[in-house]
Amino acid sequence: MAPGDRLPDAAVLAEELGISKITVRRALEGMCQDGLLDRRPGRTGGTFVAADWNTGVTLMHDAEKAAALDSLHLLLECGLVAHSAGEVPDGSPEGLRSLVAELDLAQDPARLVELETRFHLDLAELLGGAEIREVASALLGRQCLLLPAPGPAVVRARNRCHVSLLTELGRGAVDPAVRAVKEHQRTGPS
Numbered sequence: 001m002a003p004g005d006r007l008p009d010a011a012v013l014a015e016e017l018g019i020s021k022i023t024v025r026r027a028l029e030g031m032c033q034d035g036l037l038d039r040r041p042g043r044t045g046g047t048f049v050a051a052d053w054n055t056g057v058t059l060m061h062d063a064e065k066a067a068a069l070d071s072l073h074l075l076l077e078c079g080l081v082a083h084s085a086g087e088v089p090d091g092s093p094e095g096l097r098s099l100v101a102e103l104d105l106a107q108d109p110a111r112l113v114e115l116e117t118r119f120h121l122d123l124a125e126l127l128g129g130a131e132i133r134e135v136a137s138a139l140l141g142r143q144c145l146l147l148p149a150p151g152p153a154v155v156r157a158r159n160r161c162h163v164s165l166l167t168e169l170g171r172g173a174v175d176p177a178v179r180a181v182k183e184h185q186r187t188g189p190s
């Protein structure tokens with residue numbers, strides 16, 4: 001979306017992202033307070049991308065906070081993988097596999113980031129249930145405001161880690177699956 005664009009309703013966003021309306025409303029509220037979104041009342045009102053979104057988002061970049069959230073997310077995923085300990089239900093990573101295939105084909109940088117995020121939310125739900133998906137979405141949502149979005153090359157490299165992770169999960173190999181999660185975290189522009 002571009003500055004000035006009107007956001008879809010919270011219910012629509014929640015449906016699209018597969019997360020609860022409460023999580024979406026909380027995120028929108030926070031972004032209004034940070035000046036990234038504008039709320040306008042009235043018939044032509046709604047929630048809009050702020051005109052100075054780009055400046056606002058750049059001001060929010062904070063590598064230290066991002067690294068702290070990244071560590072937390074890494075622990076969450078490693079924990080979920082260990083917790084699942086070879087009990088991933090048969091055939092259930094189908095959805096994740098099709099996301100991996102879509103990631104390999106996607107060209108648009110924004111779409112790549114969206115699919116990348118979706119992979120981790122779906123993974124959290126598969127291994128931990130719907131409530132863990134909410135936790136992961138709040139974490140990743142905050143994180144994406146603290147760092148510039150990863151470029152296509154980084155997302156594609158991370159997608160190789162997704163493949164290893166799914167393979168190892170599928171054969172119940174916990175240690176190699178945890179290593180794939182760690183390798184994913186190390187795959188970055190820095």
Ligand SMILES: [Zn+2]
Nearest residue numbers: 116119158184
């Ligand atoms: Zn990923």
